[in-house]
Amino acid sequence: MMLTAGLWASVIRIATPLIFATLGELICERAGVLNLGIEGIMTIGAMAGWIWVYQGGELWGGVVFVAIVGMIFGFLHSILVVYLGLSQHVSGIGITLLASSISYYAYTMLIPFSTTPPKIVPFSAFEVPVLSSIPIIGEAFFNQSALTYLSYILVIVTFYVLYKMPIGLTIRMAGENPVANEAQGINVLLIRTGAVMVGSALMAIGGAFLTMSAFDAFYFGMINGRGWICIALVIFASWKPGKAFLGAILFALFEALQIRAQLIGADVIPYQIFSMMPYFLSIVAMMLVARRAAYPKALLVPFRQGDRI
């Protein structure tokens, strides 16, 4: 029962938002910027995508809208921490507070007095021909919604851009040794801003997956710490896109097993114990890798143009 295709299909569903958001955070951190706005940006992504479709918009139009909303908050974070060099921790928490309060404000304003949250028609599962006929793996990986396939593609694209293209080298340099970037005449501030905006767009889409694919409604507190878990996943993945993908799948596997164990063990062990497991697991994962975690060297360090170190 434990390793059926059904289990794996739910693993992939749980993993998809984490893949998007972990990639997003990874891109930000690779450029030297910690983005603690992640939790709030995921929340507003979930809300914005849902509202878009609820008010009659196209699903894919919604994804574009969500990406733009994410970019706006990424841009705000960049102004504060890249250009003004403010504390990345405090600014990120501020962005999270702002984005989630705007989400709840807008939702309550647009959908007042509803007892049951109204629903939309979300992305439906789409079977990839040929690939989906592979036993177990095919059913699990290739009978999912289009957003999930987008997340697979993004893992490959992020890897390719970061490691095989000149712009990727520039981004990684902005997080390791921005002075060397500047010596080449590259505008570090612009590179960091771009990375944070793209990263934030991915986080927002990750949030939107929850309302536009996994579920069909928006709930308060629906992100429920997923953003913070992605911060841990980035460290666990040692800032590598492929490992981030595997980390998200591994985490989702535990999450799916935990949910099943809740159903079986409910009479003996309170369900809350199982629900705590994902958070514990993230902490344990951080303990395992912390000592040899190779943080980007310029992470958290503001860069001032013309500074000589």
Place this chain on the structure above:
Amino acid sequence: MRLKTRRDAPVWLIALLPILSIGVAFIIGAFFIIWAGESPITAYIALIKGSLGSTFAITESLARATPLIFTGLAAAVAFRAKFWNIGAEGQLYCGAMAATLVGTGVIDLPAPIMIPMLFIAGALAGCLILLVPVVLKTHMKVDEVVTTLLLNFVILLFVNMLLEGPWKDPMAMGWPQAARIIDNGVLPTIVAKSRLHLGIIIALVMSVVMWAILRFTVWGYEIRAVGYNQQASTFFGISINKSVLMVALFSGGLAGMAGVSEVAGLKGYLTLTLSPGFGYTGIAVAMLAQLHPIGVIVSAVFLASIYVGADAMSRTVNIPNYIADILVAISLLSVLVGAMLTRFRIVWGK
């Protein structure tokens, strides 16, 4: 664009900064009110009336400020040493659990002993839970941001488990809440016919104590030194690990006391709705106060009146009370920018 260090920041500007930031928040917040189809002026008048318009409103604002002073101090102390404790929310609930454990009838002592005991228990609980991220940081180099944040969720689930299980009060008509704090443990109200309780006095005392500790003691000096420059501190023989441990004791303890104050003062019992994010708002409080313990009192009262006012406003004007969270978040971001502008000048061009 680049930043040039400025040496001549006028003191009045630094003092005015929090007020300017809240002003900026109100201006930006006006657009959200217009979005909701209401007039910002009517809305803000309702907000101010609701938070300061009557004796009752003022006592409500001060009652709301009480936990924010504690969590604001918790954030201020930790952030001074650049220890990013974002887990005040969880530590608050630990304090509340400790108060419930000790204060619901296991022991019954006269109030002058009982009340301090509840606060000590709560502070201890807050300290102990924060020790986990601290030890992970000092011994295993695990980033404290993620661990403190994730522990918030674990602790809330734990409280949930207790309230649905062993601690569920059978007298509560099925609501998930714990038994009431016994009479000797309840913090007396200090203004008749209001919810303003002894907790605020304790919060004020703690602010002064924290200010004195940071200003006059070696501990305080070490905490501040580690925050300014870790390398220099190590060079002068200050143990970083010891200072971080110190910070944890103060920061976790203060957040725990916030929980005690809410359980034994405002609510009378532990519920899952004890804190609408006081731990996170504490960060905004601390930043608005520019991490100064006495300033925390002022900014906590300011932000508390925004929350109380927004609740009142949402009853009269058709605006969701989440506007308060928006205003607080914008104040937080603008005070960051403002504080930077007092230290640097922006120079355009090369």
